[in-house]
Amino acid sequence: MTKTPAPRRVQTDSSWEESIGFARAVAAGDRVLVAGTMPLVGGVLHGEGDPYEQTLAAFGNALDALKRFGLGPESVIRTRMYITHARDVDAVGRAHKELFDTVRPAATLVVVSGFVDSRVLVEVEVEAFQGEPA
Secondary structure, three states: OOOOOOOEEEOOOOHHHHHHHOOOEEEEOOEEEEEEEOOEEOOEEOOOOOHHHHHHHHHHHHHHHHHOOOOOHHHEEEEEEEEOOHHHHHHHHHHHHHHHOOOOOEEEEEEOOOOOOOOOOEEEEEEEEOOOOO
């Protein structure tokens, strides 16, 4: 019987990870799950007031976490986008398309009432596959 390796975890410099007690990303089996990721770059909000720029920054952070497992955008199989205003759907969708148009992951876009930081318009999650292609 083959023993399944223990999950591997990635931490970043996010103060939320420490204060709440979570990992930015966890690899378990052939999946890598990236936790909800905000558009903070170096601890500073990127793209204040601009949902397109916030989406690019948030996905950039999530993709940086995947890099720690040797994965890139082509490995992404699912995305989730949480936004605070329905009016931002087009801007968020445009950023998603730029990043994942050739990949075509399963995607979910949900309007929520808000985030811990009221300046944040977008938070994203990513799931990737690190196994052999079928």
